[in-house]
Amino acid sequence: MxxxxxxxxxxxxxSFSTAFVPPTVRSGLASASTDVSPACKLSDSAAPVETMSxxxxxxxxxxxxxxxxxxxxxxxxxxxxxxxxxxxxxxxxxxxxxxxxxxxxxxxxxxxxxxxxxxxxxxxxxxxxxxxxxxxxxxxxxxxxxxxxxxxxxxxx
Known part of the structure; x- marks a missing residue:
């Protein structure tokens, strides 16, 4: 045998997935830096962010x-x-x-x-x-x- x-x-x-970052988190991230120009700040709309597990x-x-x-x-x-x-x-x-x-x-x-x-x-x-x-x-x-x-x-x- x-x-x-x-x-x-x-x-x-x-695997790859699409995640949404809540507006409050994004606006908090954008306002954390005082040198960010208004054009570079993240908007308050939910935008897709690619993530990878x-x-x-x-x-x-x-x-x-x-x-x-x-x-x-x-x-x-x-x-x-x-x-x-x-x-x-x-x-x-x-x-x-x-x-x-x-x-x-x-x-x-x-x-x-x-x-x-x-x-x-x-x-x-x-x-x-x-x-x-x-x-x-x-x-x-x-x-x-x-x-x-x-x-x-x-x-x-």
Missing amino acids: LSMRLLGLALASL LPRWFQHEISITAPSRGCHLITSDVLKVINKDISQIKIGMANLFVQHTSASLSINENADPDVRRDMEVALNKIVPASWNRDGTFLHTMEGDDDMPGHVKSSLMG
Whole structure:
């Protein structure tokens, strides 16, 4: 069984919003300086002021054990960990990193489970395990699927 560790699972959020400064605050700011010309003073009308919230950063480490060799759906495993964080941000990005040399991450559809099976079949045709036995690979001491796993993970990204 392959235990896959996702490191650096990070969500970052940076949001912009428009805020209104009340006239009393603005006029107080303008009158705080005695050298401000009348043309430079803020008016008493509510004018929009652009504000930016500070970035939020969440980072988690999770371990996922694959039940077998193949293509596995891990969306629910990741969502369990980041669900609370997602509710605190409007726009963000999730970065996943796999700390294993024969595992990789790929985005694909989930409407039909045959897609994962077909991906595994295609990868096995591209990099067959028989290459460990026929002399194609020299790094063979860790099992029949070890070196093909390294190649497949490099191809997938």
